[in-house]
Amino acid sequence: MTDIKRLTLNIAIFLPFAIIIYFAMVIIAAHFPESFMKQNLKYIPGPMGDMFYRTNEARITKDVDILFLGSSHAYRGFDTRIFKIKGYKTFNLGSSSQTPLQTNVLLNRYLEQLNPKLVIFEVSPLIMNSDGIESTLDLIKNDKNDIYTFTNLIDFSNASTFNTAIYGFYMDLFKNYKPITDSIRLSNDLYISGGFVQRDMSYYKAEIIDKQAININPIQIDMLDKIIERLKKKDIKLILLQTPITKSLYNSYTDIYKFDSIMNSKAEYYNFNKIVDLNDSIHFYDSDHMNQNGVEVFDKEIMKLLMVNGLN
Template identity: 25%
Template sequence: MKRFFKKIILFLVILFVASLLLDVIYTAIISHSAERNKIENVIHTSNKKYDVVFMGTSRANNHFVTKVFEDKGFKAFNYGISGSHLFETSLLLKLMVANKYEIKNLILEADLSICNEKRDEGTTARFMPYIHRNEIIKNHYKNEADFYQIYYLPFYRYIKFDNKIGFREVYDVAAKKPTNTLFNKGYYPLISHKKGNMKNDISSLKVIRNKYYEEIKQICKQNNIKLTVVMTPMCQNTKGLDYFDKVHQLYPEIHNFENVITDDKYFASCGHLNDEGAKIYTNYIMNFFYN
């Protein structure tokens, strides 16, 4: 029996050491990368100056054409992240401020994300390699139910978020495999001629006073960033479009531009404009706020 327990202890020690070693290796490799996604790019850069920054979900990433603003003389970048929630947008803005980004204007897409205070797992994964070395990231996640496992168990976060920061990502970083995330000044056009689902149902969404949206407003106020908040177009074959009116009722400062574009030919899917639609929408934003 004593021999058995010794083997168990030895196995656990070996497992712990192996986990610790893998954690160190994965972290060293992934955190060395600076241009594979927008999050690591912000973490690794500082003292950037922008006239206009776009932030939000895929409905920012695919809807704000940076070139439209650049052609008018604005230095701009689209930091929208597909799949993200306001939870991650707030954290990314905190990191920008900490890294001494000078931002004159922030255009924030906040519509469907207002109803949700949860984190997005895919976007969260991108912050995980830095959680031990960055206090802002650590503090942002410290109230999450699995914080202690993520923070204290070696290699746990790489197992949990394997699909984003697992072996494939380590290999791609080590091989210096490029991505297109930072192309087009952060704007990701949807140019496929094959339409996605042109029906949607958002009738179950409940508008809430979102704590992370409130954080973003406070950060902008403290750092003299002019915040403009907008809702972006949704196809008309959507149940529950009154959701956008409810958002505006709770937050009158959020501009309801949901019906600025209604023709299906400008949509790649019900919730996302195609490249042509995004250009029309961005020009509308430009003319509405900056002319």
């Protein structure tokens, strides 16, 4: 046997053991806060978040009229109860800081089953500039991990997300995948069956927000294009929209028109900051999230949009 063949054989024998040992070290390190590996492991202990209940429901939900996608603007902005009253079967698959990278993962897992007639995809300047790591970590903890967990990691040269994914697979063994049928209290939030999260009523206090330019991550734009093409091939109608934010935040963007122009070039797009006139101190609880007052006004405008598109 040549030296090269012997080396190849030794690597082939050793590699599986090395992988097992590394995985074991990550899992053990998670239980020791002061360990050197814990610094590169971002799995947050404690109760599951709203996304856990949302994905549990998604697994048993089929054939919806409307699927909502996007960040917290989506799951805090589209009240599935309001749409139900009007006869729409909807599901809200928004998640914290969700970027197109995570949207793609969720579509891989749930699009076929949810089988929507219409997708309403919330997009915002901050999210389109994000690297997506925060949202990836949220999915690792709160969704059931699979092959798409690791395909998503290809977009990150980040040890913490990889280690967190390893620990996430381990923690999946202890999750109770029992969907809820009503609502559940999560601190200051009420998770509503269907994916919406209602915030306890509070009001935004005005503040001065420094001017900021909008930068868009090319990786996110590329993935958005792939999602748009995917939905086209399935003949699923898509609407991109920007949900209302406070005027103090909206006016801080120096080049919002550029963002609007890019989104308009991609698909049917609506900037609801230009469509609905909300009051910062009445309709919001922080600078970029509506309280229930704002949600109800906003969703009524969405109903009008659906009627215009012949989706009533």
